[in-house]
Amino acid sequence: MNEDSFFPLFSEFQITYRYKVYFTKDIFQKDNPVLKNFFISEIKQGLVKKVMVVFDERLIHYHPNLVSEIKNYFQGLESFIQLTGDIIPIPGGEECKNNQNLWESLVNAVNTHGVDRHSYILAIGGGAVLDLVGYVAAVSHRGIRLVRIPTTVLSQNDSGVGVKNSINFQGKKNFLGTFAPPVAVFNDLQFLESLDDRDWRSGMAEAIKVALIKDKDFFHWIESNASELLNRNLDTMAYLIHRCAKLHMDHIASGDPFEFGSSRPLDFGHWSAHKLEYLTQFSLRHGEAVAIGIALDTVYSYQKQFLSQDDCLRILSLLKTLGFVVYHPMLSDGEKQNLFLGLEEFREHLGGRLTIVLLAEIGKSLEVHEMDFKTIDTSVNFLKTYL
Amino acid sequence: MNEDSFFPLFSEFQITYRYKVYFTKDIFQKDNPVLKNFFISEIKQGLVKKVMVVFDERLIHYHPNLVSEIKNYFQGLESFIQLTGDIIPIPGGEECKNNQNLWESLVNAVNTHGVDRHSYILAIGGGAVLDLVGYVAAVSHRGIRLVRIPTTVLSQNDSGVGVKNSINFQGKKNFLGTFAPPVAVFNDLQFLESLDDRDWRSGMAEAIKVALIKDKDFFHWIESNASELLNRNLDTMAYLIHRCAKLHMDHIASGDPFEFGSSRPLDFGHWSAHKLEYLTQFSLRHGEAVAIGIALDTVYSYQKQFLSQDDCLRILSLLKTLGFVVYHPMLSDGEKQNLFLGLEEFREHLGGRLTIVLLAEIGKSLEVHEMDFKTIDTSVNFLKTYL
Ligand SMILES: NC(=O)c1ccc[n+]([C@@H]2O[C@H](COP(=O)([O-])OP(=O)(O)OC[C@H]3O[C@@H](n4cnc5c(N)ncnc54)[C@H](O)[C@@H]3O)[C@@H](O)[C@H]2O)c1
Ligand SMILES: NC(=O)c1ccc[n+]([C@@H]2O[C@H](COP(=O)([O-])OP(=O)(O)OC[C@H]3O[C@@H](n4cnc5c(N)ncnc54)[C@H](O)[C@@H]3O)[C@@H](O)[C@H]2O)c1
Numbered sequence: 036m037n038e039d040s041f042f043p044l045f046s047e048f049q050i051t052y053r054y055k056v057y058f059t060k061d062i063f064q065k066d067n068p069v070l071k072n073f074f075i076s077e078i079k080q081g082l083v084k085k086v087m088v089v090f091d092e093r094l095i096h097y098h099p100n101l102v103s104e105i106k107n108y109f110q111g112l113e114s115f116i117q118l119t120g121d122i123i124p125i126p127g128g129e130e131c132k133n134n135q136n137l138w139e140s141l142v143n144a145v146n147t148h149g150v151d152r153h154s155y156i157l158a159i160g161g162g163a164v165l166d167l168v169g170y171v172a173a174v175s176h177r178g179i180r181l182v183r184i185p186t187t188v189l190s191q192n193d194s195g196v197g198v199k200n201s202i203n204f205q206g207k208k209n210f211l212g213t214f215a216p217p218v219a220v221f222n223d224l225q226f227l228e229s230l231d232d233r234d235w236r237s238g239m240a241e242a243i244k245v246a247l248i249k250d251k252d253f254f255h256w257i258e259s260n261a262s263e264l265l266n267r268n269l270d271t272m273a274y275l276i277h278r279c280a281k282l283h284m285d286h287i288a289s290g291d292p293f294e295f296g297s298s299r300p301l302d303f304g305h306w307s308a309h310k311l312e313y314l315t316q317f318s319l320r321h322g323e324a325v326a327i328g329i330a331l332d333t334v335y336s337y338q339k340q341f342l343s344q345d346d347c348l349r350i351l352s353l354l355k356t357l358g359f360v361v362y363h364p365m366l367s368d369g370e371k372q373n374l375f376l377g378l379e380e381f382r383e384h385l386g387g388r389l390t391i392v393l394l395a396e397i398g399k400s401l402e403v404h405e406m407d408f409k410t411i412d413t414s415v416n417f418l419k420t421y422l
Numbered sequence: 423m424n425e426d427s428f429f430p431l432f433s434e435f436q437i438t439y440r441y442k443v444y445f446t447k448d449i450f451q452k453d454n455p456v457l458k459n460f461f462i463s464e465i466k467q468g469l470v471k472k473v474m475v476v477f478d479e480r481l482i483h484y485h486p487n488l489v490s491e492i493k494n495y496f497q498g499l500e501s502f503i504q505l506t507g508d509i510i511p512i513p514g515g516e517e518c519k520n521n522q523n524l525w526e527s528l529v530n531a532v533n534t535h536g537v538d539r540h541s542y543i544l545a546i547g548g549g550a551v552l553d554l555v556g557y558v559a560a561v562s563h564r565g566i567r568l569v570r571i572p573t574t575v576l577s578q579n580d581s582g583v584g585v586k587n588s589i590n591f592q593g594k595k596n597f598l599g600t601f602a603p604p605v606a607v608f609n610d611l612q613f614l615e616s617l618d619d620r621d622w623r624s625g626m627a628e629a630i631k632v633a634l635i636k637d638k639d640f641f642h643w644i645e646s647n648a649s650e651l652l653n654r655n656l657d658t659m660a661y662l663i664h665r666c667a668k669l670h671m672d673h674i675a676s677g678d679p680f681e682f683g684s685s686r687p688l689d690f691g692h693w694s695a696h697k698l699e700y701l702t703q704f705s706l707r708h709g710e711a712v713a714i715g716i717a718l719d720t721v722y723s724y725q726k727q728f729l730s731q732d733d734c735l736r737i738l739s740l741l742k743t744l745g746f747v748v749y750h751p752m753l754s755d756g757e758k759q760n761l762f763l764g765l766e767e768f769r770e771h772l773g774g775r776l777t778i779v780l781l782a783e784i785g786k787s788l789e790v791h792e793m794d795f796k797t798i799d800t801s802v803n804f805l806k807t808y809l
C-alpha cells in the first residue's frame with residue numbers, strides 16, 4: 036500500500052472577468068463606430084468571428100427598419116465579423132422566460148448556425164429577453180460570448196449591466212440560470228423613446244432602491260429631478276441610468292459577484308416584489324413590484340424604529356411623485372400566507388440563513404435575519420391607507 | 423446634455439475557487455470520518471444544511487446495501503446535515519446524458535425538496551452521471567454546491583476532479599454545460615472493484631494521455647507497472663489515479679480553467695475520439711475511443727517527423743499491452759468524411775482557430791493549427807495493420 040496515494044489534493048484558482056458598458060445613441064447608424072470598434076478590438080489572429088443576433092420583436096413596432104439597419108451596419112465588416120443568417124425575433128416581456136420551447140429553439144439556432152465559443156450572441160431587448168438569451172449563451176458550448184443591448188430603463192441601469200441570467204421553471208421565477216458576465220454592454224438611449232410610460236417609470240424603482248441603500252446624494256438628485264423624469268426628459272434619464280448602472284456595477288465588482296454568501300444588498304425591496312409579480316401573473320412590471328416592495332420595507336424599517344419617520348415619508352412621497360403605486364391588494368390577501376410564502380421562497384432561492392436588507396437612513400442599509408409578521412401586517416395596513 | 427452620462431463604465435473582478443479531492447476507501451462505513459468531517463468543516467452559523475443524493479443505479483448490483491449504508495451514515499449527523507428524503511437512483515452510462523427527461527426530473531427534485539444554494543447535491547457514479555448531475559446543480563438556483571463521489575477509473579482520475587459538466591443535445595456530445603467547480607470530491611477506491619474490465623481499462627487511457635503530454639516519468643511508471651494494472655491490482659491503480667488526478671488538477675488550476683482561449687492541451691487524442699464515440703453510438707467507451715485517438719495522433723506525430731519512431735512504437739506497444747485496441751473500422755469509413763467532420767466539430771466546440779495537440783517526445787507536446795488529411799490517411803492505414 037502506497038500511502039502517497041491517499042494524500043488529499045488541493046485545487047485553487049482565480050478567474051478574472053472584465054467588461055465595459057458603453058453609452059450611446061442610435062447604435063446601428065452607419066456612422067456610429069462604437070459597436071464596430073468593439074468588434075475590431077476583439078480581432079485575434081485575423082480570424083473571422085460570427086455573431087448571432089436575437090431581438091425583442093416588440094421593438095419592430097417602433098423601429099420598423101431595425102432589421103435592415105442591423106444588416107446594413109454589419110455590411111462591410113465581414114472581414115472580421117459576420118451575421119449568422121437571419122436576425123432572430125423573439126417575443127419580449129416575462130412570457131419569454133416561461134417558454135421552454137423558445138429556449139430550446141434558440142439553443143437549436145446556436146447549433147444549426149455553428150455558433151462556437153469564440154462567436155458572439157448579440158441580444159437586443161428588455162431585461163426578460165436579455166435574461167433568456169443570456170442563459171442560452173451561458174450553457175451552449177459551456178459559454179458563448181454575450182453582447183447585450185438593453186432597451187428598457189430597467190435593463191440599462193440594472194439587469195443588463197450585471198452578471199446574471201435566468202429563465203423561469205415550474206412557476207418559479209429565475210429558477211434556472213447562471214452567473215455569466217457579458218463581454219460588453221451597449222446602452223442606447225434612443226431605444227427608450229418608445230417605451231410606454233409604465234416601462235419608463237418602472238426602471239426608476241431600481242435607481243431609487245440603490246440610492247436608498249448606497250447613495251444619499253443620488254436620492255436627492257432624483258427628488259430634485261422628479262418632474263423632468265416624469266416628463267420623459269431623455270437627458271435627465273441618461274444621467275439617472277448612468278449613475279444607477281455605476282452603483283450596481285461597483286457593488287457587484289467589489290462584493291460577492293457570484294453570490295457565494297447569502298447576503299444580497301441589492302435585493303432591497305425584492306422579497307415581496309418577486310412574490311407580487313407571480314401573484315399578479317406578471318401584470319405588475321418588475322419595477323412596479325419593486326416600488327411596492329421598497330415601500331413595504333421602508334415602512335417596516337420605520338415601524339421597527341430603524342428609520343426615522345421623516346425619511347420614511349420622504350421615500351413614500353418620492354415614489355408617489357414619480358407615479359408609483361405603493362400598495363397592492365395581494366399584500367393583504369390569503370391571510371398573510373402570500374407574504375409568508377414569499378419570504379420562504381426568497382430565503383430558499385438565496386439559500387442559507389434568511390437575510391433581509393432594511394433601511395437605517397436614506398443612503399444607508401442594515402441587515403436583519405428575521406421578519407416579524409405583526410409588523411409586516413401593520414406596514415401593509417399603513418400602505419393601504421397611504422394616499 | 424450631460425457629457426458624463428456617456429462615459430463608458432468598466433467592470434473587473436476575480437472569482438476564487440477552491441476544492442479538495444480526498445482519497446479513501448469505504449466512504450459510507452460508519453467509522454470512516456472523511457465525508458462527515460467535510461460537512462462539519464462547512465458548518466456556518468449553526469445552520470442545518472440539506473443534501474440531495476443521486477447515484478448511478480448500476481452500483482446497486484454490486485453494492486446491494488448502498489442505499490441503507492448511505493442512510494445509516496447520515497444518521498446522527500442531522501444537527502448539521504440532512505438527507506432530503508429518498509436517495510435518487512438514475513441510470514448510468516452515456517445514455518443518461520442524452521435523456522432530457524431525466525435532466526428535467528432532477529431539476530424537479532431540486533425544486534420539490536427545496537434544495538437551496540447552500541444545500542448540497544451529492545453525486546455518486548461514473549463520469550456520465552457526474553456530468554449530468556453537475557449540470558443540474560450548476561443551473562438550479564444559479565448553482566448548488568456539488569460534491570462528487572466518482573466510481574470509475576476515468577471519473578476518479580480525470581472527469582470527476584475537474585471543473586466541467588455537460589449533457590448531450592441534438593446528437594451533439596457535451597453541447598450544453600457549464601464550468602462549475604465542485605466543493606469537494608471523494609475518490610473511493612473500493613468502488614473500482616466492481617468495474618468490468620472494459621471500464622477498469624478505459625480510464626487508464628487518460629493517464630497515458632496526460633503522461634504523454636506532461637510527465638515522462640509517469641509514462642515509464644505505467645510501462646513498468648503494466649502487468650499489475652492488467653491484473654487489477656488495486657494499490658497500483660490507486661497510485662495511477664492519484665498521479666493522473668494531480669496532473670489534471672495542476673493543469674487546470676495553472677492554465678485557463680474555464681477555457682477562454684482556444685487551446686486545450688488535455689484534449690490530446692480527443693478530436694477523433696469524440697467522433698468515434700458518436701459513430702459507434704457509444705458502444706466504444708470514452709477511454710477506449712481516447713486510446714484510439716492517442717494512437718492516431720501519435721502515429722501522425724511520427725509521420726510528420728515531430729516524434730521519433732522509437733517513441734511512437736513504444737506508445738503503441740504500451741496501449742496494446744494494457745489491452746487497448748488502437749484501430750476502429752469507422753476511421754476508414756465514409757471516404758474520410760468521418761474524420762473530416764470530427765475535426766470541424768472539434769474546432770467548433772472549442773471555438774476560434776483549430777488547435778490540435780501532438781507529441782514532440784514522450785512527456786512533451788506541441789500544437790498545430792492544421793491537420794493534413796493525406797497524413798491522417800497514412801496514419802489510419804498504419805494502425806489498421808498494426809498488430
Ligand atoms: N439578470 C438580472 O440581474 C436581473 C435584474 C433585475 C431584473 N431582471 C429581470 O428583468 C426582467 C424585467 O426587465 P424589463 O423591466 O426590461 O421588462 P421586459 O423585458 O419584460 O420589457 C417590458 C416590455 O417592454 C417591451 N420593450 C422592450 N424594449 C422596448 C422599447 N425600447 N420600446 C418599447 N417597448 C420595449 C418588451 O417587449 C416588454 O413588453 C424581469 O424578468 C426580471 O426578472 C433581471
Ligand atoms: N467533465 C469532464 O471534464 C469530462 C472529462 C472526460 C470525460 N467526461 C465524460 O465522462 C463520461 C464517461 O465516464 P466513465 O468512463 O466514468 O463512464 P460512465 O459514467 O459511462 O460509466 C461506465 C459504466 O460503468 C458503470 N459504473 C459506474 N461505476 C461503477 C462501479 N463502481 N462498478 C461497476 N459499474 C460501474 C456505469 O453505470 C456505466 O454503465 C463521458 O460522458 C465523458 O464525456 C467528462
Ligand SMILES: [Zn+2]
Nearest residue numbers: 241305321325
Ligand atoms: Zn430588481
Ligand SMILES: [Zn+2]
Nearest residue numbers: 628692708712
Ligand atoms: Zn477524456
